[in-house]
Amino acid sequence: QQPVQSPQAVILREGEDAVINCSSSKALYSVHWYRQKHGEAPVFLMILLKGGEQMRHEKISASFNEKKQQSSLYLTASQLSYSGTYFCGTGTSGTYKYIFGTGTRLKVLA
Amino acid sequence: DGGITQSPKYLFRKEGQNVTLSCEQNLNHDAMYWYRQDPGQGLRLIYYSQIVNDFQKGDIAEGYSVSREKKESFPLTVTSAQKNPTAFYLCASRSVGGQGGAEAFFGQGTRLTVV
Numbered sequence: 118q119q120p121v122q123s124p125q126a127v128i129l130r131e132g133e134d135a136v137i138n139c140s141s142s143k144a145l146y147s148v149h150w151y152r153q154k155h156g157e158a159p160v161f162l163m164i165l166l167k168g169g170e171q172m173r174h175e176k177i178s179a180s181f182n183e184k185k186q187q188s189s190l191y192l193t194a195s196q197l198s199y200s201g202t203y204f205c206g207t208g209t210s211g212t213y214k215y216i217f218g219t220g221t222r223l224k225v226l227a
Numbered sequence: 228d229g230g231i232t233q234s235p236k237y238l239f240r241k242e243g244q245n246v247t248l249s250c251e252q253n254l255n256h257d258a259m260y261w262y263r264q265d266p267g268q269g270l271r272l273i274y275y276s277q278i279v280n281d282f283q284k285g286d287i288a289e290g291y292s293v294s295r296e297k298k299e300s301f302p303l304t305v306t307s308a309q310k311n312p313t314a315f316y317l318c319a320s321r322s323v324g325g326q327g328g329a330e331a332f333f334g335q336g337t338r339l340t341v342v
Contacts, residue, residue, distance in 0.1 A: 119271070149330045158334065158335055158336055159317075161331070206330070206331060213258045213323055214283070215319075215321060215331060216285075218269065220269040
């Protein structure tokens with residue numbers, strides 16, 4: 118089942134922070150986060166592994182909750198370039214299936 | 228440069244016509260995927276393949292077919308059975324070794340319109 122992201126949409130002023138959540142009905146063993154600009158393909162931002170290891174991208178970080186069924190993406194001091202739609206992506210243990218969350222549209226205003 | 232090439236970028240289909248979208252990768256990835264994206268919506272999995280001559284249905288496979296005769300190629304056919312095919316189609320590939328699996332790499336997409 119497709120992970121559910123919240124909020125569906127958010128509008129920020131430059132410099133403000135935002136949190137995007139990705140919730141799954143099953144435990145997530147790894148999560149990838151992507152950003153998609155209008156009319157373009159998604160671009161990989163960062164990976165969050167089961168042990169909590171993560172890569173940071175610019176002023177963006179991510180975490181798992183205790184039960185590993187939710188991942189959150191933190192955008193700090195947002196810039197105009199952060200505008201786009203954010204997706205979480207995750208594999209299914211034991212298969213090659215790879216699915217995406219429902220998406221969060223983020224718009225940063227000057 | 229390694230990457231994924233989708234063609235054509237824009238495609239117009241008449242009612243009742245089958246069309247094939249091309250996807251080629253030179254990243255040496257085992258797994259390949261097709262996703263459909265409707266305006267303002269997320270990415271939904273159509274089909275995926277982990278090895279040559281083997282593929283699996285995703286969440287919205289009805290009205291679509293695929294083949295994987297070569298590791299590099301994963302074409303998608305949109306058949307006349309797909310009643311609402313107008314959408315943005317994205318092909319992706321992944322290397323699935325290592326902890327957690329790797330991220331997906333995408334082609335630039337094909338925008339299909341029914342006329």
